Amino acid sequence: MRQRDEPLTSEDLTVCDEVLQRITEKHAINDHNTTVHLASIIIEIYRQGVDDTEQLALLAGASCEAMLEMRQLGPSSDPAPLHRAANIRGLESDRMEAADNQIPGKCGADI
Secondary structure, X not given: XXXXXXXXXXXXXXXXXXXXXXXXXXXXXOOHHHHHHHHHHHHHHHHOOOOXXXXXXXXXXXXXXXXXXXXHHOOOOOOHHHHHHHHHXXXXXXXXXXHHOOOOOOOHHHO
């Protein structure tokens, strides 16, 4: 697994750049800020040990789609895309936390 503080090699950057190009073309992203944000997501996922281009493209693409959806909805819209993005990254949802707080043998609706 790649260490977070370890510098990326030219091979590493080639992998990340290939994935970045695929995702920006797929979603027709031309905005510099969005591209930079997406590049940082790709590098972060890569540094966490995902070095297969297909897996990296799948995970980063899902994050990109959630990011683009949130931007289209605006700040006052439904937060569902944020929850989907969190689940994509492997974070636990609010439902899991609620399930941990339930009394054994009781349904969550009965509490």
